[in-house]
Amino acid sequence: MTRRALVLGGGGITGIAWEWGILAGLAEAGIALSDADLVVGTSAGSVVGAQVAHGLAPADRYEAQLAPPDGELAGTFGTGTIVRYGLAMLVGSSAPRAVRQRIGRLSLRSNGDEAVRVAVIDSRLPVKEWPSERALRVTAVDAESGEFRVFDRDSGVSLVRAVAASCAVPGVWPPVTIDGRRYMDGGARSGTNADLAAGYDKVVLLAPLVRGFGPMPGAAAHVERLRRESTVALVSPDPEALRTFGRNVLDPAKRADAARAGLRQAASVVSAVREVWSE
Numbered sequence: 001m002t003r004r005a006l007v008l009g010g011g012g013i014t015g016i017a018w019e020w021g022i023l024a025g026l027a028e029a030g031i032a033l034s035d036a037d038l039v040v041g042t043s044a045g046s047v048v049g050a051q052v053a054h055g056l057a058p059a060d061r062y063e064a065q066l067a068p069p070d071g072e073l074a075g076t077f078g079t080g081t082i083v084r085y086g087l088a089m090l091v092g093s094s095a096p097r098a099v100r101q102r103i104g105r106l107s108l109r110s111n112g113d114e115a116v117r118v119a120v121i122d123s124r125l126p127v128k129e130w131p132s133e134r135a136l137r138v139t140a141v142d143a144e145s146g147e148f149r150v151f152d153r154d155s156g157v158s159l160v161r162a163v164a165a166s167c168a169v170p171g172v173w174p175p176v177t178i179d180g181r182r183y184m185d186g187g188a189r190s191g192t193n194a195d196l197a198a199g200y201d202k203v204v205l206l207a208p209l210v211r212g213f214g215p216m217p218g219a220a221a222h223v224e225r226l227r228r229e230s231t232v233a234l235v236s237p238d239p240e241a242l243r244t245f246g247r248n249v250l251d252p253a254k255r256a257d258a259a260r261a262g263l264r265q266a267a268s269v270v271s272a273v274r275e276v277w278s279e
Contacts, residue, residue, distance in 0.1 A: 004277065005200035006036035006052065008045030009192035009219065010185065011208025012075075012169075012249030014258035015044035016124075017065040018237060019206050021262020022269070023052065024062035029270045031277055033204055034058070038135045040196045042186040044208065046138045046166035047124055050159055053131040065259035069252035072120075075172040096215035100146035100188050107143040107170035107184040114174045121164040130159050139186030139193045140165040143175040148189045150196065172250065187216075194222035202276050203232045208249070210236045233276040235269050237261070 008019055023033060034052050041049025051061055122128070130136060130153035138151045140162070151162035157178055165176035165183035175182040186193060191212070197203045203226055205219060212218030219234055226232045237245070241261035246254050 002202060003037045003200045004035070004202040005038040005040065005197035005204075006033045006049075007040045007192055007194045007197050007203060007205040007207075008042070008049045008052070009194075009205065009207040009209060010043030010045055010187040011191075011245075012044055013252050014245040014249045014254050015208030016047050017255040017259035018208050018241060018245075018262035019045065019048045020058060020062045020065050021259040021264070022206055022235060022266050023048070023058040023262075025263045025266020026270065026273060027058045029266070029274075031270065031274055033273075033277065036134060036204075038137065038197060038200060040137045040139070040193060041163075041166065042139045042191065042193045043167050043169070045192070045206070046163045046186070047121070049136060049138070050125055050131075050163055051127060053134050053136040054127045055131075055133065056126065062259055062263060066256045069255060072252040074248060074252060075169060075250035096189070097146040099215050100141050100148075101144070103170050103188050104141065104143035104146055104175075104184060107168065107175045107188075108182065110168075110171055110174045112174040114176060117168070117173050118161060118164045118176060121167060122160045125160060125163065128158075128160055137196055138162040138166050139189065139196070140168075140176075140178075140183040141186060141188040143170075143182045143184045148186075149183060169250070190217050190222070192219050192222055194219065194226060197226060197230070200230055203230050204273055204277060205232065205234045207234060207236045208245075210234075231276050233269075233273050235273065238265050238268070241265055 039049045039053040207219040210219040244257040244261040
């Protein structure tokens with residue numbers, strides 16, 4: 001029996017919108033990535049993945065991206081935050097957990113009300129329960145220990161808090177408390193964590209951010225390993241889509257343009273994705 005996995009990477013608010021544009025365009029072409037046996041979501045991808053795994057219609061979710069942001073605040077990466085990220089990477093690629101611990105210290109210093117942030121994530125999820133029809137894996141990192149954590153319906157954690165943890169961008173949003181531990185963005189380990197799809201026959205990876213940093217592997221590195229045993233399609237933003245994202249992927253004002261860019265780009269990847277996804 002052929003097993004298929006859909007991996008949805010991080011990329012902020014514009015990444016969420018672009019992924020829905022791609023998914024809506026592919027669905028219009030008759031490619032239902034929501035038929036995946038496994039959905040892996042990291043950061044922005046966890047927001048999208050939680051809805052895809054429930055079978056919500058991509059066309060409807062795409063339309064939701066076009067609505068005005070209604071005063072939703074943009075997150076920002078200050079100069080100090082960017083410098084601290086760079087310093088964290090100096091530990092070296094041979095010590096990825098040590099890097100995550102350094103990034104975790106940055107996360108633990110993040111200002112903001114955790115409850116308010118969780119409420120924002122709650123408002124983005126039309127469904128609040130773990131899906132029962134297919135496996136969903138949501139990634140996060142323990143901000144203190146640097147341990148990688150994968151949440152699923154058997155973890156005893158609410159879907160909303162799991163997604164909020166996966167979206168807790170270090171230095172921007174506060175980490176999220178789960179069972180007495182504080183968790184930050186799953187992207188602190190990898191922008192896609194696509195290795196969680198290992199063992200699946202067919203894998204489609206949507207990666208708004210494809211580059212790796214320091215010990216955090218980029219999308220291409222994951223794809224190279226997956227292709228040893230799987231058929232894989234990697235979809236990442238084309239130059240026009242990247243221009244719509246602007247400099248701040250956490251800016252809600254860019255959401256509608258990013259969604260339209262994804263819908264437009266979908267036409268150019270239909271053949272490649274269909275070749276991988278078809279039975």
